[in-house]
Amino acid sequence: MSEYYFELTINPNKNYELFLDLLTSLTNNAIEELDGTLIARSEEDLSDVKEGIVQFANALNIECKITHEKKENIDWIKQYQQSVKSVEIGNFYIRPSWEEKKDDKIDIIIDPALSFGSGHHETTSSCIEAIDKYVNENSNVLDVGTGSGILAIAAAKKNCIVDICDTDDVCIKDTASNFELNEVNFKNSWIGSANKAVKKYDVVIANIVADVLAMISKDLKNSLNDNGILIISGILDKHIDRVLNKFKDLEQLELIHKNEWVTVVFKNN
Numbered sequence: 001m002s003e004y005y006f007e008l009t010i011n012p013n014k015n016y017e018l019f020l021d022l023l024t025s026l027t028n029n030a031i032e033e034l035d036g037t038l039i040a041r042s043e044e045d046l047s048d049v050k051e052g053i054v055q056f057a058n059a060l061n062i063e064c065k066i067t068h069e070k071k072e073n074i075d076w077i078k079q080y081q082q083s084v085k086s087v088e089i090g091n092f093y094i095r096p097s098w099e100e101k102k103d104d105k106i107d108i109i110i111d112p113a114l115s116f117g118s119g120h121h122e123t124t125s126s127c128i129e130a131i132d133k134y135v136n137e138n139s140n141v142l143d144v145g146t147g148s149g150i151l152a153i154a155a156a157k158k159n160c161i162v163d164i165c166d167t168d169d170v171c172i173k174d175t176a177s178n179f180e181l182n183e184v185n186f187k188n189s190w191i192g193s194a195n196k197a198v199k200k201y202d203v204v205i206a207n208i209v210a211d212v213l214a215m216i217s218k219d220l221k222n223s224l225n226d227n228g229i230l231i232i233s234g235i236l237d238k239h240i241d242r243v244l245n246k247f248k249d250l251e252q253l254e255l256i257h258k259n260e261w262v263t264v265v266f267k268n269n
């Protein structure tokens, strides 16, 4: 990428379409149209194009504001990457692939994508905290609403056997590539929710939203083994009582508050 680029703006007071046609014939670069102004950008100097437009406007006696500027190129990809930070949660270190891992931490790589779950949101980080504390090695785990797969990957890194589901098929695709990136595997995956589970689990995790958690509370509980652990999150504190009410037959082990978000850990006694 070159250090500079050139920007040509053309704002005719009439015959806009004629100027658009002329500019299109004079340059191979993409042309932006913004409120009656035509903008062409190129790493090549656009002085010749500017000269052609000036002569055209003069010949037709059309008033036209024209600017031609040399501007500093910004490496947008690099700038974006610099804005994505690693995060440390308990024994886990979650990082984008372009950052170095920490040798004394359990490494999780999540690159920014469309699916939710980079580790920065309070609900995700509280769930990771709960996984760190309550999930035993080699447990059977179901991640409901897996998003990027971050919670399931954290469990898989603790040698758990994990199943994942999400109502959004894009998440299921993203999750598969994130597992690959982290060199761990899931066992089963499906598009849908906990009601499609065909077995019971030692741990069920669901970071969704209060209303959905309340709605699927029976399915979440039905997928739990005796003595199984349920971690739910995505609950704004103003909705916590309503959600707790749906799970009052389980033992409440911990409430984790982060800002206005609450995560709850239950045991199925």
Ligand SMILES: C[S@@+](CC[C@H](N)C(=O)[O-])C[C@H]1O[C@@H](n2cnc3c(N)ncnc32)[C@H](O)[C@@H]1O
Pocket: 115, 116, 117, 118, 119, 123, 124, 127, 144, 145, 146, 147, 148, 149, 150, 151, 165, 166, 167, 168, 171, 192, 193, 194, 207, 208, 212, 216, 234
């Ligand atoms: C807040 S994101 C959580 C992503 C990730 N597990 C995390 O903790 O960062 C919630 C996810 O739940 C999914 N979802 C919403 N309703 C659902 C439902 N009824 N059953 C399963 N997944 C659902 C959404 O598609 C979304 O990917």
